[in-house]
Amino acid sequence: MATLPPSSRLPISALAASFDEVTNSYKFYWFLAILEQVREAQARVIPLDALLARMVASVWYPTNYFRLSFGKQDRLGSVVAQLGEQPGLPMDSPRARVIQTALAHLARRDDAGREILSLANFVPYRFLRPFFAQTLRGANDWEVNRRIETLAESAFHGPQTPCLYRFVDTAQPGIEIHPDWFEYLRQHLTILTGFCLWHLVNYLQKNNPNVPNIAGKLFEPQGRDLRQARTFWNIVLAQAGELSCIYSGQPLQKGDFSLDHFLPWRFVAHDLLWNLLPTPKAVNSSKSDNLPDAALYFDPYADMQYQAVQAVARTPRAAKLLEDYVLLFKVGAITDFQGMTFPNFRDTLYQSIGPQLQIAANMGFSTGWRYTP
Secondary structure, eight states: OOOOOOOOSHHHHHHHTTTTTTOOHHHHHHHHHHHHHHEEEEEEEEHHHHHHHHHHHHHHHHIIIIIIOOOTTHHHHHHHHHHHTTTTOOTTOOOOOOOHHHHHHHHHHOHHHHHHHHHGGGGGHTTTGGGHHHHTTOOOOOHHHHHHOOOHHHHSSSSSSSOOOOOOOOOOSEEEHHHHHHHHHHHHHHHHHHHHEEEEEEEHHSSTTTSSSSSGSSOOOOOOOOOOHHHHHHHHHHHOOOOOOOOOOOOOOOTTTTESSSSSSSHHHHOGGGGGGEOOOHHHHTTTOOOOOOHHHHHHHHHHHHHHHHHHSSTTTTHHHHHHHHHHHHHTTTHHHTOOOOOOOHHHHHHHHHHHHHHHHTTTTOOBBBOOO
């Protein structure tokens, strides 16, 4: 995902250069908002407020739900976090609701609206800077915005190759995408979106080292399928006999349990079996997205996982159901589990889980949870 589709009429290299040496996330989300608006509205003139609201909505889940860091210099994440503190907008709000809320604040120009609007002080202009790189070389920072606005207007109708958009202020401030660029965006929407997301993931990985599944945390979570996990634990309960919840000590019955993510799903953003445990529904609800007290619960968690792997390894479905464990433990065959001692199993599991518990704590997930009836 290193190149963009070529064009004989357009300066594609200038567009690609907009993503070079990026020190904050603004440009990624600005361009994604433009692409989304082109896809949904099919209009070349786009109000500035509409783009800003889409930017806010795109950052909502990475910031408020998954707690990703956008870096110390990045105000977009902090603006969205402030919006999340407003009453009536839960962290799991649908994207459409976040957009409407952002638009309402922008229309009122209240404190939250002005914070969102401040994002437009630089990114709409600086995104175009590579289109005029030579002309702007040596320009004072305070004059760059004005000069870019003038150059964009001149290039819109001039003989030179056009930049992506110009600035307009008709009914409300906005941008107008050049007709040639508009056709290019429409023709290559999927590729351009993928190109931008690839760069965005790389940016977020630098600011969230060792955090799992960054790519899975860019968007609102979709419905999850835990049928295989339920099959897995039903087999375990049938093979191993009665097991007890590691948090409450309550007995667990085949077909009558909830599935808990030992590391919160909001942190791992996956349903791999080695992170899932059967619990009574009330216990799972109580734990929510908290990090369990590792000193109290890690060994019982490891012991239940060890019993589960040993039980499933004896069944005809072992190869399919133990894939997650094979990858985590880096074993060559299912039979390797049958000869593995519990101390070795526990230590290998802790090498993966222990650091992730600390990373999640550093990200702000509540720590030291213990079950209280």
